[in-house]
């Protein structure tokens with residue numbers, strides 16, 4: 001083992017040099033052993049330097065017996081020792097009580113007086129108390145290990161130029177993840193263009209995706225740039241790619257392979273430099289086997305695949321996401337709502353087949369129905385058929401909803417809702433997640 005006393009040959013005390021840093025910092029030797037930790041580190045993690053000096057960094061920060069690069073992670077230790085250059089990564093660390101946290105690590109190469117090499121690891125803790133990770137204008141909430149791991153994959157994938165396929169259930173946050181990829185990538189200053197593959201009729205492919213020249217078809221008055229061209233220098237997000245009909249898959253493949261295209265009615269071959277991110281909730285491999293999705297397009301899109309975990313596999317994120325969603329609802333409706341403890345427990349026990357989008361809809365309805373600023377269990381309209389509560393959660397401690405069922409507000413709630421939304425039935429319908437006709441029906445029924 002490469003050892004180092006706390007005093008270097010020129011009389012500097014290592015820990016006092018590390019203490020100059022405000023962020024937690026540790027010094028690590030070539031053999032992954034921690035040599036020193038600064039005051040900020042000891043305070044942040046509630047440990048004494050003596051408790052961790054001599055132990056492996058991966059054991060302390062990852063609770064893992066092996067270095068993180070051997071588990072497929074981008075490891076500052078490996079990078080700094082092999083290149084001698086500083087290296088920065090995001091990681092998921094675990095504190096002494098096994099709580100996952102999202103951190104940015106700056107690894108610096110440090111030389112000892114006798115030529116020994118060290119890694120100086122500065123740890124910047126990214127997740128604040130609200131568990132919100134802010135990427136540009138977006139807010140991604142969560143601190144569960146499953147979520148943070150997924151975020152790490154997203155960031156690692158974003159740094160490459162490879163096509164990325166996002167896979168996950170409906171409402172799990174694929175579109176949010178796609179914009180996070182754009183934000184984390186070198187293309188962040190370029191455009192982020194979304195193509196909804198469910199609403200792209202075959203007849204519109206050319207004009208929408210490739211654009212058209214003036215007079216290209218009857219009634220076409222001007223020249224239009226297509227979405228592919230508009231995404232030049234940025235990211236093209238193909239949402240619901242599994243819904244793309246076979247005929248259009250061939251057309252897409254041609255454009256994606258070459259980056260070249262012609263506008264409808266145009267003679268000139270144009271080129272766009274586009275990075276593609278696609279998303280689906282379907283099993284594209286199965287679709288390839290069933291010949292309903294082209295294998296060549298699949299391999300073109302899925303250079304890197306990132307799976308987004310469903311909300312029920314990261315239940316510890318539910319309270320944090322609910323808090324942020326309620327803040328958003330409050331900001332747009334002009335009000336403040338919070339969950340009662342029982343309502344929070346009830347939500348954490350729910351399976352959320354519709355994931356974060358369903359959570360948002362449930363909270364909107366609940367806020368619309370709640371008599372005051374505190375949302376009670378009876379304000380929650382959970383679909384208990386699909387979203388059965390799991391046995392791992394102490395359901396016995398939770399009362400069942402007794403209030404309105406299937407979104408139908410009680411007799412007193414409807415006038416209050418109409419008042420809240422200035423008599424606008426459309427807004428009431430949106431808040432309740434029903435059609436405007438349903439609101440009319442409720443009003444007729446009194």
Ligand SMILES: Nc1ncnc2c1ncn2[C@@H]1O[C@H](COP(=O)(O)OP(=O)(O)OP(=O)(O)O)[C@@H](O)[C@H]1O
Nearest residue numbers: 139140141142169170171172173174175176356357
């Ligand atoms: N981690 C998160 N933190 C905060 N909000 C989130 C998070 N994940 C998703 N959301 C919100 O949930 C809603 C649904 O997310 P999104 O549209 O990205 O899901 P999706 O997987 O693309 O859904 P679909 O497959 O139906 O298109 C959005 O309002 C989004 O902002």
